[in-house]
Amino acid sequence: MEAEGERQWSSLIVPCVLEMVKEQNLTTVPPRYVRSDQETSENLDDSSMSSEIPVIDMKRLYSVSTMDSELEKLDFACQDWGFFQLVNHGIDSSFLDKLETEVQDFFNLPMEEKQKFWQRSGEFEGFGQVNVVSEDQKLDWGDMFILTTEPIRSRKSHLFSKLPPSFRETVETYSSEVKSIAKILFAKMASVLEIKREEMEDLFEDVWQSIKINYYPPCPQPDQVVGLTPHSDAAGLTILLQVNQVEGLQIKKDGKWVVVKPLRNALVVNVGEILEIITNGRYRSIEHRVVVNSEKERLSVAMFHSPGKETIIGPAKSLVEKQKQRLFKSMSTQDYFDAFFAQKLNGKSHLHLMTI
Ligand SMILES: COc1ccc(-c2cc(=O)c3c(O)c(OC)c(OC)c(O)c3o2)cc1
Numbered sequence: 634m635e636a637e638g639e640r641q642w643s644s645l646i647v648p649c650v651l652e653m654v655k656e657q658n659l660t661t662v663p664p665r666y667v668r669s670d671q672e673t674s675e676n677l678d679d680s681s682m683s684s685e686i687p688v689i690d691m692k693r694l695y696s697v698s699t700m701d702s703e704l705e706k707l708d709f710a711c712q713d714w715g716f717f718q719l720v721n722h723g724i725d726s727s728f729l730d731k732l733e734t735e736v737q738d739f740f741n742l743p744m745e746e747k748q749k750f751w752q753r754s755g756e757f758e759g760f761g762q763v764n765v766v767s768e769d770q771k772l773d774w775g776d777m778f779i780l781t782t783e784p785i786r787s788r789k790s791h792l793f794s795k796l797p798p799s800f801r802e803t804v805e806t807y808s809s810e811v812k813s814i815a816k817i818l819f820a821k822m823a824s825v826l827e828i829k830r831e832e833m834e835d836l837f838e839d840v841w842q843s844i845k846i847n848y849y850p851p852c853p854q855p856d857q858v859v860g861l862t863p864h865s866d867a868a869g870l871t872i873l874l875q876v877n878q879v880e881g882l883q884i885k886k887d888g889k890w891v892v893v894k895p896l897r898n899a900l901v902v903n904v905g906e907i908l909e910i911i912t913n914g915r916y917r918s919i920e921h922r923v924v925v926n927s928e929k930e931r932l933s934v935a936m937f938h939s940p941g942k943e944t945i946i947g948p949a950k951s952l953v954e955k956q957k958q959r960l961f962k963s964m965s966t967q968d969y970f971d972a973f974f975a976q977k978l979n980g981k982s983h984l985h986l987m988t989i
Pocket residue numbers: 757763764779841842843844845861862863864865866867868869905937938939978
């Protein structure tokens with residue numbers, strides 16, 4: 634039975650890619666992973682091979698002498714790129730190293746152990762995939778593990794309580810530190826956009842935070858597959874760690890794919906569709922994807938931050954009054970995610986639901 638206020642999002646069960654790579658000496662990829670439906674490495678912006686996405690320094694957002702110029706950079710990054718790298722965010726580098734080791738160990742548990750964390754029918758949390766809606770749908774070359782971390786009452790105890798204790802503690806600490814960073818960024822964005830502080834605080838008071846850990850094993854034919862299908866995040870704000878510094882994340886900028894070069898200890902922050910709605914289109918959620926390589930696995934940890942499921946999302950009143958135009962309708966976060974999870978992902982395909 635569904636708990637009150639909770640609907641189920643299910644995805645078809647798919648094979649574990651890491652297990653396939655470990656168990657079989659693959660020289661070619663199985664047909665279900667061959668992506669003739671996707672552009673792979675073409676259309677890459679050569680001039681942007683170096684890290685061009687804006688870098689925001691969290692310390693400078695706080696110091697009186699640098700605050701205004703850093704806020705301006707933040708505003709530009711969210712409008713023009715929808716992505717930035719965040720440095721000096723205060724999370725200890727030795728803690729991030731521990732997170733890397735624990736994530737590796739968790740994904741490399743024996744299959745019988747991992748089975749205990751597999752998605753249950755009708756749910757999206759645990760190991761598995763989301764948005765796989767048909768048996769002939771092409772699959773991504775990667776595995777994912779999803780957990781709701783906040784609000785604490787929404788944590789699935791059948792998953793949380795079974796996590797290896799030290800990994801569980803690391804996930805809890807990371808979740809709390811990243812949540813604080815997200816709240817600071819929401820407040821800074823409200824201030825630069827002149828959205829009333831309380832309006833933003835009310836939206837994210839009961840923040841819904843989920844962790845999605847992505848593991849992309851090396852692939853014998855990297856040009857034939859996609860690590861993560863192009864998509865834009867439904868969330869308010871995503872804060873991502875490129876855990877083991879392996880390149881692979883690309884964002885679509887002016888029609889070209891731009892590489893997000895891993896910067897040691899930096900967090901990659903991106904605007905999600907819900908923040909695009911709240912800012913009445915001022916900030917943009919950008920399409921991104923992951924490509925894989927034949928040499929080394931790639932690990933990333935995404936933390937999604939959205940308003941609580943019952944919260945009504947729509948353009949901030951103070952912005953609509955100022956802009957004298959409202960670009961999006963309102964609906965509950967729950968309804969927005971219902972639509973997001975019901976579809977096969979393909980680029981930016983959900984915002985139209987809200988466009989007036
Ligand atoms: C192509 O494969 C995928 C890419 C992204 C997602 C995804 C995007 C989200 O924004 C998102 C999310 O916000 C979220 O928090 C509520 C969440 O936890 C339930 C997600 O799993 C999630 O996934 C999925 C697939």
